[in-house]
Amino acid sequence: MPLLALKIDVDTYRGTLQGVPKLVDILRRNKAGATFLFSLGPDHTGRAIKRAFRPGFMKKVSRTSVVSHYGLTTLMYGTLLPGPNIGRRCAEILRGVRDSNFECGIHCWDHVKWQDGVVEADAAWTRKEMELATAAFEKVYGEAARCHGAAGWQMNIHALRQTQALGFTWASDCRGTHPFVPVWNAEIIACPQIPTTLPTLDELIGIGDITADNVDQHLLKLTANPPINGHVFTLHAELEGMKLAPVFERLLTGWREQGYTLCNVGDIRATLDIARLPRCEISMGEIPGRSGTLLCQGEEFLADYKKAA
Numbered sequence: 001m002p003l004l005a006l007k008i009d010v011d012t013y014r015g016t017l018q019g020v021p022k023l024v025d026i027l028r029r030n031k032a033g034a035t036f037l038f039s040l041g042p043d044h045t046g047r048a049i050k051r052a053f054r055p056g057f058m059k060k061v062s063r064t065s066v067v068s069h070y071g072l073t074t075l076m077y078g079t080l081l082p083g084p085n086i087g088r089r090c091a092e093i094l095r096g097v098r099d100s101n102f103e104c105g106i107h108c109w110d111h112v113k114w115q116d117g118v119v120e121a122d123a124a125w126t127r128k129e130m131e132l133a134t135a136a137f138e139k140v141y142g143e144a145a146r147c148h149g150a151a152g153w154q155m156n157i158h159a160l161r162q163t164q165a166l167g168f169t170w171a172s173d174c175r176g177t178h179p180f181v182p183v184w185n186a187e188i189i190a191c192p193q194i195p196t197t198l199p200t201l202d203e204l205i206g207i208g209d210i211t212a213d214n215v216d217q218h219l220l221k222l223t224a225n226p227p228i229n230g231h232v233f234t235l236h237a238e239l240e241g242m243k244l245a246p247v248f249e250r251l252l253t254g255w256r257e258q259g260y261t262l263c264n265v266g267d268i269r270a271t272l273d274i275a276r277l278p279r280c281e282i283s284m285g286e287i288p289g290r291s292g293t294l295l296c297q298g299e300e301f302l303a304d305y306k307k308a309a
Contacts, residue, residue: 001259003229005033005035005194005232005268006027006032010086010237011045011151011238015237017090019241021093023248024097028100030262035147036102037105038086038087038105039109040107040108041110044113046081047079095140103147103265105146109136111151118156121158133145144166148171150171157184160191160282178228179194179195180277180278182279183301198233198234199287200236203288219233280297282298
């Protein structure tokens with residue numbers, strides 16, 4: 001059966017407190033696996049206001065109703081209100097996710113700081129942010145993290161090197177079409193990337209005639225023909241774990257009917273022969289429906305890698 005991995009990005013304190021438990025319940029009822037990637041430090045969502053000056057950002061906000069999904073209190077964290085420390089306040093919830101047999105990994109330390117700052121950051125800044133996240137993960141779980149999925153699909157070369165140095169078994173830091181070994185300006189990073197292959201709900205809703213009532217049908221058309229290495233769908237605790245939960249349940253039903261095994265990202269990693277993975281260039285690019293640039297899978301250097309092996 002083809003695999004479809006559910007990658008859950010948890011960005012905020014509210015999403016952790018309310019969205020994560022609801023998603024755990026939905027997944028258990030539907031007998032679906034998933035990977036939860038946690039923001040482990042302070043919730044500074046309010047500081048994202050400076051993104052209003054980015055091309056396309058306000059248009060996206062108007063389409064996806066940010067206030068209704070995130071809540072007014074969350075949008076004041078880090079400005080008018082102090083940002084709650086997610087890893088410390090929600091440790092029991094995080095451990096409960098693991099104890100419910102879901103894969104857990106690192107999203108970031110400070111979501112807004114990472115998403116808005118990492119692309120231009122130097123090695124010291126990047127290393128500090130990742131060390132804070134890995135230390136917080138170990139404090140919560142009593143063991144080292146084994147996987148990483150970058151906030152906002154934002155990375156730099158120093159962060160990619162850290163995925164290798166920290167011994168992660170896989171990372172999902174980019175958008176793309178299939179698993180690969182990343183290459184940044186001719187430098188090979190020895191941590192395989194398993195990219196998000198499908199558009200997210202917030203990238204689709206409000207585009208053309210797509211609404212929350214029919215977005216599941218649009219996505220199901222995209223998954224009708226399974227790729228050889230399966231799909232990775234990224235969802236958010238603040239969206240599918242709250243107001244868009246009914247959409248997510250319809251997707252789970254549709255994907256089961258299409259014959260997919262709903263799994264975690266590590267399950268896809270377990271099917272891969274890393275030595276035979278293609279090496280692909282990785283760089284910043286644009287994705288329809290999302291403002292700004294993000295890390296994208298690019299040209300494949302070994303297109304005939306299976307025959308070569």
